[in-house]
Amino acid sequence: MISGKTAVVTGGSRGIGEAIVYKLASLGANVAVIYAGNTAAAENVCNKCKQDYGVEAKAYKCNVADFEAVKDTVAKLKADFGTAQILVNNAGITRDGLLAMMKEEDFDAVVDTNLKGAFNMIRHMTGLFIRNREGCIINITSVAGIVGNAGQCNYSASKAGLIGLTKSVAKELAPKGIRCNAVAPGFISTDMTENQTDNPLLKMIPLGKMGGTDDVAEAVAYLTTAKYVTGEVLRVDGGIAM
Ligand code: NAI
Secondary structure (H helix, E strand, C coil): CCCCCEEEEECCCCHHHHHHHHHHHHCCCEEEEEECCCHHHHHHHHHHHHHHHCCCEEEEECCCCCHHHHHHHHHHHHHHHCCCCEEEECCCCCCCECHHHCCHHHHHHHHHHHHHHHHHHHHHHHHHHHHHCCEEEEEECCCHHHHCCCCEHHHHHHHHHHHHHHHHHHHHHHHHCEEEEEEEECCECCHHHCCCCCCHHHHHCCCCCCECHHHHHHHHHHHHHCCCCCCCEEEECCCCCC
16 A cells, blocks of 8 residues: 555656656655656646646656755655655666767766666665655666667666665665565667667567556556565566566
């Protein structure tokens, strides 16, 4: 039961994050939506949560890669919601390219957002979770972090790092009643994958099609209430990384 709890979702203004926000709101959770730039989209998501699900919802513009900005944002959402019990680290970017040509800034930007961003959020929210003796952290990784992907060494490294972070946090915080799991999507139809429709890897999906954002949101919802599951990486990938 997550009704009445507060969930913080990074990158919640569109794509997979938006679907996660609606799913958790539909289950009665209040939602703090963290977004990078599109204020109108984030406000729309919050308004839909309030109107359709009757929960509290508020948007916060914050670059998750910025340690101090995350600290300030967590202080703001604590003032608004009192506390929080659920954190979904979904914000992520790609800067694909072949290793031999990859610019340093493209490697750094992806690792800073996808991996350090999750660390920043966990780092600043753990105090709330410890005080509550309750917390559920879910990191959105990728099958690229499990099996690797040519042309995505920066992205795969960041997502593999997220799996290591997930397992270490799960071990370290379990005694405090805090669980930490990861969801590893395969090909999910969003803005991030709109130029992937000709990717030959799509033909290798055993279930024969791309996934939808709701498929990932369902897995996140499961993990919010799976009280004996921690340190797990749940693939939502149509079987491609079996
Ligand atoms: P998207 O590009 O549609 O949305 C990404 C969200 O992250 C946006 O709301 C954006 O504003 C936010 N964001 C980006 N940088 C940020 C920053 N520095 N600070 C705060 N927010 C920031 O992407 P999509 O497809 O919805 O992906 C969501 C997550 O799922 C990402 O972590 C991605 O790596 C992961 N994923 C997606 C897959 C797919 O097939 N779409 C497959 C595997 C993993």
